[in-house]
Amino acid sequence: GLSTAAQNISMYGHYTQDLGAYAKEEAARLREKSGRRPSATERSLSLENPDYDNGRCGKCCSCMLRCKKFLIACVGEDWIFLILLGLFMGLISWGMDYGIDYCLHAQKWVYMSLENNVFLQYLAWVTHAVVLITFSAGFTQLLGSHAVGSGIPEMKTILRGVVLKEYLTCKTFVAKVVSLTSALGSGMPLGKEGPFVHIACLCAAMLSRFMSVFGNVYQNKTRYIEMLSAASAVGLASCFAAPIGGVLFSIEATGTVFLVRNYWRGFLAATISALFFRILAVWDTEEETITALFKTRFSTDFPFDLKELLAFAVLGIASGILGALFVYLNRLIFEFIRNQNFIKNFFMKRRLLYPVLVTILISTLTFPPGFGQFMGSQLTQKESLLSFFDNRTWSKPGTAEDYDYPDFSYAWKHPQVNVFVTLGLFVFMKFWMSALAITMPVPCGSFIPTFVIGAAFGRLAGECMAAWFPDGIYSDGTVYPIVPGAYAVAGAAALSGAVSHTVSTAVIIFELTGQISYLLPVMIAVILANVVAQSFQPSLYDSMIKIKKLPYLPELGWGHNEKYNIRVKDFMTRDVTYITLNCCYRDLQDVLQAGDHLKTLALLKSSQSRILLGSIERVELQAVVSQQLGRPRRLEYLRERAAAKRKRQSVVSHLSSEGISQKATLEVRFQVNQVWSSTPRRTSLCLQRLHSIFCLEPSEKKAMAASLSLHDSSPRLQIEEWEESQLDEPVDFDNCKIEPAPFQLVEHTSLHKTHTMFSLLRLDHAYVTSIGRLIGMVSLKELQKAIDGSLEVKGAKVRPPMASLRDVRSSSCNIEIEATELHKLWDQYNSRSLPRKHLPSDSDEKS
């Protein structure tokens, strides 16, 4: 299921090398275009038009219209949207929690009621997990596999400006919500947070589509992206009741650049959703009032001694290593399953088998009366977290001050083994289990699992510290005990921060525990964990992006000064596919058929001057070619020929309407008229060639052939000849939409600046020009290679081949490096070998 998902992704992401998909898509687009009914917006706009005051109620109508306009203007305001989004997400999060709790309690209840028979208990325990996971995986499969996984990698890609339409549909929303609830209800070590970011974005996309009935601002793409990025903040906020942390985490995890203008959107929506999420809990009388989700009760008067900072720093570094290891292990599992052909084929045929096997393995190992008793398996993830954050020390019994709040420490105090063993086992087992569990094809996140493991690891470190200094730390005449719970807090933030490469987990944990007195230790641990993890491995999300082969832009590592010395000319591709103003349809068709993965093509004035006029979208060109050789013109040609040859115009139209269905003919007529009025020119056709552009349905094809042979007695040859002449005509770009100012770079732009530009403007390609002439192109692919090249330098012997000998000289004048002396440019202009006309055969050979 995994590799198919990846294929689907690439198909819908428009960056496929496969032309078939393109042609199909194009055909669909054109068909839709021609037969398009006015959209909801247009209809509402035509309604608004106050021309139609019919008789007496004109005034009333105009008043109504004004009211409606006001209402629409209101609904168009961002804050309405954000508040609605916040409320929805709060509700969904609470509802889902309710469902998950119900499932988990059911498991516990069945398990408890079978206390007499261990085998039945085991059966119930495993069956519960297997059934829920199977349902989750099956349901996801049923509604399309886009709901699989956490969704943060995909959101990161979407917010970078890449269109992945299938990821934001209603179907995916349903699949994600239902499957996630059942997956989490199974008790597997999975998280809710990642998928929730995706769910919030889905919710925003749907809401946006719904609201566009009222105001057409919702159709603006920039705004849409801004709303999505606000929504991704809501996702986390509604899970954790952590509005600030949610906003920051979403910025760090999903964005590369952030508009401050957008800040308040995230905060508003996140606060509303967190508030509503907690208010629902109060109304449900689950809580007395709004408090933190995992409230801690540490002393605030003397939280920690200065010397303990060192211990926190060590904990941070260890968490960083652990985090990098987690990412590595997870990728290893993914790649093992994908690359071993036997395993891949085996699981491809039995798609539900893999999650079932994984679930059986994990739930067997965590069965409480079995091995689970040594790793606190009778607790849910939430209860484990609460127990880790407890401010009593387990390794030193009897020192607790008050016992009036729930105590889950019994799970860790096994009569045979001590606390260190249970905690250590928990960390070790959960570590690989979580890395394995998140490879299952169900909606699941990795945040909470790493959070729990980190908390356990921190608790272990804290208990060790407490055992090492049983009397606490002596400072200024007073002795202060060590609080292992605080280490758990720091460990949770550090490990989850290391895995996701974010610093804001520190903020999340403060909001989650309701205490901020460990501000500095936690910050230190999180920063050090990030430093360590970032130098070893990419973040889990980037790793996923790589595994799923989504188009991504790797982050520039930090402190790599080489990146200032690598220039665009070192890594740009000089082999740019372009079209010229005076090209003919044949060139166009050849260029389009050549496998190229970019959505747009450069338009030059001529291949001699190479002056860049702008860029044209591939689909636009496809439309131009289709118009020249497409069905309407073909039919028109038939009609014409028939008219010319047999002089029986009325009969022909009757005959052709027999071949095709009535409706199609009407449509065709309409289209023909359109085409005719706009471009009155000679036409030609060729079935084979048409087939390569249009996928004819078999029935249509037959009808065509029939009508062709019916009307046309001349040999095929003649048609082909005509068609060739048609292709040799110069292209008429008149109705083609061009983007007149595509983004341009210069040869001397540094890698660092190029990366910044690509991040800032969410580019996916840029042309490299020299005084107006196109000399190359940089796309995400080239940039990726260049960055990977420059990153590899760090740990190694080789210099990047491109950064030749420039370091010393260029870096001394890199303040104004962008500006170049004109005579150099002119020299290049003149000396450069006259660019060959682009030969499509070249690219054909490659593809």
Add this chain to the structure above:
Amino acid sequence: GLSTAAQNISMYGHYTQDLGAYAKEEAARLREKSGRRPSATERSLSLENPDYDNGRCGKCCSCMLRCKKFLIACVGEDWIFLILLGLFMGLISWGMDYGIDYCLHAQKWVYMSLENNVFLQYLAWVTHAVVLITFSAGFTQLLGSHAVGSGIPEMKTILRGVVLKEYLTCKTFVAKVVSLTSALGSGMPLGKEGPFVHIACLCAAMLSRFMSVFGNVYQNKTRYIEMLSAASAVGLASCFAAPIGGVLFSIEATGTVFLVRNYWRGFLAATISALFFRILAVWDTEEETITALFKTRFSTDFPFDLKELLAFAVLGIASGILGALFVYLNRLIFEFIRNQNFIKNFFMKRRLLYPVLVTILISTLTFPPGFGQFMGSQLTQKESLLSFFDNRTWSKPGTAEDYDYPDFSYAWKHPQVNVFVTLGLFVFMKFWMSALAITMPVPCGSFIPTFVIGAAFGRLAGECMAAWFPDGIYSDGTVYPIVPGAYAVAGAAALSGAVSHTVSTAVIIFELTGQISYLLPVMIAVILANVVAQSFQPSLYDSMIKIKKLPYLPELGWGHNEKYNIRVKDFMTRDVTYITLNCCYRDLQDVLQAGDHLKTLALLKSSQSRILLGSIERVELQAVVSQQLGRPRRLEYLRERAAAKRKRQSVVSHLSSEGISQKATLEVRFQVNQVWSSTPRRTSLCLQRLHSIFCLEPSEKKAMAASLSLHDSSPRLQIEEWEESQLDEPVDFDNCKIEPAPFQLVEHTSLHKTHTMFSLLRLDHAYVTSIGRLIGMVSLKELQKAIDGSLEVKGAKVRPPMASLRDVRSSSCNIEIEATELHKLWDQYNSRSLPRKHLPSDSDEKS
């Protein structure tokens, strides 16, 4: 002092309309260029060159060199820089706090020791404040007035990419640190935070300059800006020991766009500085361990009831109104002082009088035994804050649980009047006092004053609530008392957030108080305060930017959907000053003399084709003209003429060396050789014209005239003629650095997108092109006008004249609005009246 400061700003900001400054600057630059010694970097690089292994110690040398290289590479790493910056700032902040505390204690001590004589007490109280403020204002004046004010507006401008060099000098640093300490030591209602952001940036700039000795990465401009933005986070973090809040506040207050890549820099430096700042306090035995700065002790088990959220919301709205009022009042005072000619002239002559008068007024009113007793003036700002955050209720005596921590509530419990009156008076008096005090020409911030006022206001609201519900709020069978301190916390965050238009004050207050249990109420109050304040007034920083006339880019208001419908063609200027490839020196000179405020000029292929080739910096052009008519060529010409006429070459050089000093001639010879070898062409000269470009020093001028009359017997006329012919020559752009890809927009780009681009790329102008032809330009000025135009629409009757009738039609297709049909472009291309050649006389008329 204020208006001069503004003038200075505009001079150094390169956006002046005054050409004189430019010419001078240019001359200085050229002189520096020709006589430039190799910079430190170059020297260190030449040292690095391992060619010079002299004899036996070659190996040792190369080893040393390798070590040095490694060291340099290390020092070049960002984290070293950030850690150093953090340590420095922590130290400075702590040292400054120490100094301020010392001053304040001295004031208190003198005041206390004179307890018997009220008049002497008054004298001491006022004198202390006046002396310190006068010293502060005088010292600032002495070292340049760039240290005046908070510095956040300037940093915002600098981080937008505008070069304000004088704001980041060592002199300014000293002025700011010393003056700020003495200003805050005076006890006036001023803040440390704003200036500290500036100080951190100054520190980073200086450190960067120092570090550039080791590694030349520090010279990269992008990196420099990135480091400055990290430094601005450090500023606040080191003041408040609030790393997270500091980072967020600096992002919100100084940035318009934010690279996530930059995030960790801010966090690392801020954490280090906050840590060091607090560790210093512990070492100083001021504190037992690291805790929050203004620790609160609220109950965490049941912090607030759901119904109290409403009260917090009302508090937020009221704070928002108050915040907008504060900004308005502050601007009113500024404008009153500046616009009233009499007052302006009066204070311009006696620069120190204004701060003295303000200080006397404020300190008289706050004199504790006088009126000050009704508004708790015996407390410092810090003590007031601590008292407001107290969790005991003042209006209901005797309910406090424990008394083991300092209690400042006595200041508010006046025997004659009740708490409500003292708090109300405090809010009212401090409100206008703070607004007045921050107009003094001393380094001062507004954050802490608004913070204190907000806390008092919140406390007042809290005490009112406590009086209204004396028994607390009944919920679920238990009665919970109201905590007025929590309202103070919310009020402080809300008011300071409203004044600065930031949400992150909420985070700051959590870090400052060490408690986060009031997360949601505070967030609600802050968000509502922001909403209210933003709809009435700009932020205090933006208001300052407007007052100081710094080049700024106003934020797009929120929810203004018109901005999507306004296009570039509606607000671009069509009157672009340009030069063409085939223009002559006269055109160049005319264009340069025409008053235009932009740093760069467009370079077109020809005025017929209007194809944009790139842009050239004004200074480059100035250099080209100077080279054609400048001193070296003039001397060369003299020499040549003399040689030709009198055939006595050796005598001439002796003679000319009598006119000018020996050193100058040597220099000239060198230059002449350079010029000669690069551009061998006929030359000419004219003193008057030269004067307009070069400001000759009088002695030089005389020498010139002497040598002219000495060598040259021909009439002036001939020279002028020659010079005219010289000016008619086509310009040789060969050695001119051009920027080959200036940023381009299209006519149809929306205002929203233009704003985004300008913010993202820190542009200050962009050319508008249509298929390669220049048709207009948008600079910050035009953009400002367009935004102000579209913002005015909101509250008013008028439509922006530009957004004509497009709303309905264009918005329905605004998904692909950027792309235009080619034939439309060509139509415009052909139909557009042939652009007239740019006549410099036009712009002369305007200027």
